[in-house]
Amino acid sequence: MTLAQRLTSEALGTALLLAIIIGSGIMGERLAGGSVAIALLANSIATGAGLIALIAAFGAIFDAHFNPMVTTATAFLRYLSWREAGLYMIFQCVGAFAGVACAHWMFGEPTFFASHHARSGAAQWWSEFVATFGLLSVIIGCVRGRPQAVPYAVGCYIAAAYWFTGSTSFANPAVTLARMASDTFAGIRPADALPFIVAQVAGGLAATGVMGWLTTPPGRKNY
Amino acid sequence: MTLAQRLTSEALGTALLLAIIIGSGIMGERLAGGSVAIALLANSIATGAGLIALIAAFGAIFDAHFNPMVTTATAFLRYLSWREAGLYMIFQCVGAFAGVACAHWMFGEPTFFASHHARSGAAQWWSEFVATFGLLSVIIGCVRGRPQAVPYAVGCYIAAAYWFTGSTSFANPAVTLARMASDTFAGIRPADALPFIVAQVAGGLAATGVMGWLTTPPGRKNY
Amino acid sequence: MTLAQRLTSEALGTALLLAIIIGSGIMGERLAGGSVAIALLANSIATGAGLIALIAAFGAIFDAHFNPMVTTATAFLRYLSWREAGLYMIFQCVGAFAGVACAHWMFGEPTFFASHHARSGAAQWWSEFVATFGLLSVIIGCVRGRPQAVPYAVGCYIAAAYWFTGSTSFANPAVTLARMASDTFAGIRPADALPFIVAQVAGGLAATGVMGWLTTPPGRKNY
Amino acid sequence: MTLAQRLTSEALGTALLLAIIIGSGIMGERLAGGSVAIALLANSIATGAGLIALIAAFGAIFDAHFNPMVTTATAFLRYLSWREAGLYMIFQCVGAFAGVACAHWMFGEPTFFASHHARSGAAQWWSEFVATFGLLSVIIGCVRGRPQAVPYAVGCYIAAAYWFTGSTSFANPAVTLARMASDTFAGIRPADALPFIVAQVAGGLAATGVMGWLTTPPGRKNY
Numbered sequence: 001m002t003l004a005q006r007l008t009s010e011a012l013g014t015a016l017l018l019a020i021i022i023g024s025g026i027m028g029e030r031l032a033g034g035s036v037a038i039a040l041l042a043n044s045i046a047t048g049a050g051l052i053a054l055i056a057a058f059g060a061i062f063d064a065h066f067n068p069m070v071t072t073a074t075a076f077l078r079y080l081s082w083r084e085a086g087l088y089m090i091f092q093c094v095g096a097f098a099g100v101a102c103a104h105w106m107f108g109e110p111t112f113f114a115s116h117h118a119r120s121g122a123a124q125w126w127s128e129f130v131a132t133f134g135l136l137s138v139i140i141g142c143v144r145g146r147p148q149a150v151p152y153a154v155g156c157y158i159a160a161a162y163w164f165t166g167s168t169s170f171a172n173p174a175v176t177l178a179r180m181a182s183d184t185f186a187g188i189r190p191a192d193a194l195p196f197i198v199a200q201v202a203g204g205l206a207a208t209g210v211m212g213w214l215t216t217p218p219g220r221k222n223y
Numbered sequence: 224m225t226l227a228q229r230l231t232s233e234a235l236g237t238a239l240l241l242a243i244i245i246g247s248g249i250m251g252e253r254l255a256g257g258s259v260a261i262a263l264l265a266n267s268i269a270t271g272a273g274l275i276a277l278i279a280a281f282g283a284i285f286d287a288h289f290n291p292m293v294t295t296a297t298a299f300l301r302y303l304s305w306r307e308a309g310l311y312m313i314f315q316c317v318g319a320f321a322g323v324a325c326a327h328w329m330f331g332e333p334t335f336f337a338s339h340h341a342r343s344g345a346a347q348w349w350s351e352f353v354a355t356f357g358l359l360s361v362i363i364g365c366v367r368g369r370p371q372a373v374p375y376a377v378g379c380y381i382a383a384a385y386w387f388t389g390s391t392s393f394a395n396p397a398v399t400l401a402r403m404a405s406d407t408f409a410g411i412r413p414a415d416a417l418p419f420i421v422a423q424v425a426g427g428l429a430a431t432g433v434m435g436w437l438t439t440p441p442g443r444k445n446y
Numbered sequence: 447m448t449l450a451q452r453l454t455s456e457a458l459g460t461a462l463l464l465a466i467i468i469g470s471g472i473m474g475e476r477l478a479g480g481s482v483a484i485a486l487l488a489n490s491i492a493t494g495a496g497l498i499a500l501i502a503a504f505g506a507i508f509d510a511h512f513n514p515m516v517t518t519a520t521a522f523l524r525y526l527s528w529r530e531a532g533l534y535m536i537f538q539c540v541g542a543f544a545g546v547a548c549a550h551w552m553f554g555e556p557t558f559f560a561s562h563h564a565r566s567g568a569a570q571w572w573s574e575f576v577a578t579f580g581l582l583s584v585i586i587g588c589v590r591g592r593p594q595a596v597p598y599a600v601g602c603y604i605a606a607a608y609w610f611t612g613s614t615s616f617a618n619p620a621v622t623l624a625r626m627a628s629d630t631f632a633g634i635r636p637a638d639a640l641p642f643i644v645a646q647v648a649g650g651l652a653a654t655g656v657m658g659w660l661t662t663p664p665g666r667k668n669y
Numbered sequence: 670m671t672l673a674q675r676l677t678s679e680a681l682g683t684a685l686l687l688a689i690i691i692g693s694g695i696m697g698e699r700l701a702g703g704s705v706a707i708a709l710l711a712n713s714i715a716t717g718a719g720l721i722a723l724i725a726a727f728g729a730i731f732d733a734h735f736n737p738m739v740t741t742a743t744a745f746l747r748y749l750s751w752r753e754a755g756l757y758m759i760f761q762c763v764g765a766f767a768g769v770a771c772a773h774w775m776f777g778e779p780t781f782f783a784s785h786h787a788r789s790g791a792a793q794w795w796s797e798f799v800a801t802f803g804l805l806s807v808i809i810g811c812v813r814g815r816p817q818a819v820p821y822a823v824g825c826y827i828a829a830a831y832w833f834t835g836s837t838s839f840a841n842p843a844v845t846l847a848r849m850a851s852d853t854f855a856g857i858r859p860a861d862a863l864p865f866i867v868a869q870v871a872g873g874l875a876a877t878g879v880m881g882w883l884t885t886p887p888g889r890k891n892y
Contacts (some may be wrong), residue, residue: 002441009437016357023387031260037700037707038260041714042386045264048718049271050383056376057361060368061438106350106389127775134685138726145729149820151372153725155379156824160719163711164692166775214678215730218671225664232660239580246610254483261483265609268487272494273606279599280584283591284661329573329612374595378602448887455883462803469833477706484706488832491710495717496829502822503807506814507884552796552835597818601825 009062011095018099020050025185048159055151067172069204096178115187125199127167132203140211173197232285234318241322243273248408271382278374290395292427319401338410348422350390355426363434396420455508457541464545466496471631494605501597513618515650542624561633571645573613578649586657619643678731680764687768689719694854717828724820736841738873765847784856794868796836801872809880842866
């Protein structure tokens with residue numbers, strides 16, 4: 001496919017992903033009557049199921065990264081040039097903010113409004129490291145060994161990671177930036193975003209190194 | 224298969240789909256003791272899981288559209304003649320109303336009774352645009368790139384869309400018409416149905432245009 | 447495989463299925479603190495997920511019917527002799543009761559104790575007709591068009607049917623008989639079992655006829 | 670792959686599995702406001718979904734046992750030497766404890782602290798026998814008949830087994846040992862671990878014998 005098609009796919013898919021994350025968070029919180037567990041249950045099931053649908057639909061024809069760390073790992077493992085990787089990331093971020101606006105309009109909220117949801121501290125940062133390490137491990141393992149399982153593995157992983165990490169698993173710098181602009185269930189205070197992204201980059205790079213070595217048969221190069 | 228078999232399949236499948244949507248809405252609301260979140264959790268899991276089963280069962284031998292907008296997109300992309308598409312839509316609507324009656328009998332409700340559930344306003348209409356845009360994007364992307372994933376992608380998408388759209392995602396004109404005839408959890412006031420259907424048609428056509436271009440390799444015609 | 451292996455597989459798989467149905471019903475009810483919706487959510491997710499695992503594990507090497515109506519349909523469509531079908535049904539019933547005992551021991555309940563759970567009336571019987579009609583339709587459609595999807599389609603169908611039918615979808619005569627012997631969440635009063643089984647047989651035969659015709663290409667015999 | 674790669678894979682995968690089990694238990698309990706059913710719903714969905722992702726990612730290139738009983742069965746059926754099986758088990762146990770520490774840090778808990786969660790009595794031990802018997806049956810059946818379904822079958826089985834067994838299904842000696850070191854939702858009192866492991870070994874060996882015979886075509890050796 002042409003680069004224009006691939007970049008449009010990244011932007012459109014990331015927009016739909018953010019619409020799912022933000023929208024199901026709003027709906028879950030509105031209906032749950034104060035029970036955070038039930039709101040997160042709805043949020044996690046919707047996000048996991050939505051990811052399965054999006055990656056199945058976009059991932060066979062395009063790359064379906066929807067995540068700058070996935071794009072970075074792909075460039076590190078030499079599946080993608082760094083120039084194209086940079087363009088991917090720009091379109092992912094644009095799509096992510098568009099998806100937040102799309103979700104807000106569906107629930108009668110302002111187009112953008114800064115989050116006041118504090119998410120900080122060492123436990124949260126360690127959570128983002130682990131969440132991104134796990135996500136990239138799952139993706140690299142599946143891409144190299146069982147590529148047709150990628151949509152199901154990624155969707156199931158994220159549904160689980162909403163629960164097993166202390167930060168509910170952002171694991172995606174573009175998603176983190178866009179969630180700053182939503183003062184709803186899934187938001188994050190702008191002041192807290194940078195350490196999250198640093199932790200995600202560290203976790204993603206660690207997984208790229210470990211899984212790159214682990215999945216390379218002896219005698220072959222790592223990439 | 225003969226046209227008679229294909230039309231019967233559309234009617235039967237759409238009837239079972241409506242039985243699932245309406246029936247699980249009634250059961251969810253009756254058991255949830257006032258918690259709308261838990262009722263919607265049951266309704267969304269049942270509808271998503273039921274769609275996986277129905278499309279897996281009917282979609283390998285037949286078309287398994289169960290949705291006039293899917294049939295419209297199929298005709299636009301020239302997989303189906305407009306004459307057969309019209310017949311599909313008639314049988315989908317007949318099946319949808321039969322499914323509502325089937326569900327009502329299972330719960331001791333009247334065969335048909337008009338809904339009083341108000342669903343109106345710009346946020347709702349935008350939600351239906353987004354819901355149908357996303358559904359058609361998922362279907363077109365999967366059909367062209369990963370056809371064996373269609374049942375899982377569609378079922379997962381609808382389970383997610385019940386949560387991430389403000390309207391709980393009707394995304395289907397035949398379903399919208401039939402849900403007018405059910406004064407239960409999943410119903411819609413007859414006066415509110417037309418704008419929903421207009422928004423669905425707009426969203427479906429937009430997705431058909433965008434995804435048709437996006438998934439066509441350069442140098443080939445769009446259909 | 448030998449007949450002894452196939453009969454053992456039917457008994458063992460049906461026993462595990464009943465352990466899942468009864469056990470998750472007991473656990474759900476004990477933990478849910480009076481919320482029937484949450485108990486049924488646990489019961490339906492556990493049964494659907496358990497069926498996926500059991501049919502995936504037993505269904506590639508054996509038949510994995512675990513249900514006399516499925517065996518009957520298989521014999522009608524001439525995939526199995528009536529003599530072997532009769533033996534299958536006997537082993538399914540024996541396995542079903544063994545599974546109930548197995549579940550009761552896991553929760554410190556008596557081996558068998560008659561249920562007092564009343565399930566009667568036309569809405570319940572119509573529910574069982576619909577539940578079994580849908581189950582057999584899903585199975586016949588998948589077996590003829592997409593056999594590798596059978597475990598997922600059946601598991602997802604049953605998870606949905608717990609919610610969209612008024613009877614929570616027994617849809618299986620061996621399961622109905624065995625659930626008489628459990629005075630727990632999933633039980634049924636012995637006096638109510640016979641009409642359930644009659645409705646299941648009627649629904650199953652109707653689906654066998656309709657889907658047998660529907661899935662047979664013109665010019666071929668139905669079986 | 671080299672032995673070093675396979676052992677690293679067992680340790681890393683088991684660590685991620687424990688992080689999922691312990692972490693989602695903590696999050697579920699903290700958010701559920703006293704409802705054990707909702708905490709277990711989150712715990713079971715997260716563990717089942719996480720297992721699908723982990724086995725899909727690690728299981729195509731490596732073995733992805735993550736469980737000494739699975740390694741034992743593999744050695745019994747002669748797919749693995751006993752020497753390598755012993756090394757697998759050591760790395761699984763090391764990984765399991767690392768995963769517990771990883772989860773505790775994500776939630777601001779001590780690295781290790783002994784559980785006070787009493788789990789004892791015949792019903793619990795019988796539950797562990799059944800849980801492990803079922804798990805090994807599902808794995809052996811899938812590996813021999815439908816290997817590409819292993820991740821989905823195992824994840825779905827465990828999600829179901831959290832509900833249908835009286836012990837919430839540990840079914841894994843390495844997991845049992847590591848859960849002693851966590852005084853949280855998923856923990857087990859150290860004094861109660863040994864009978865659990867004995868029951869798991871008995872159930873796993875029984876399944877290996879029964880399913881080994883059941884899935885071997887007549888005229889071939891069992892292994």
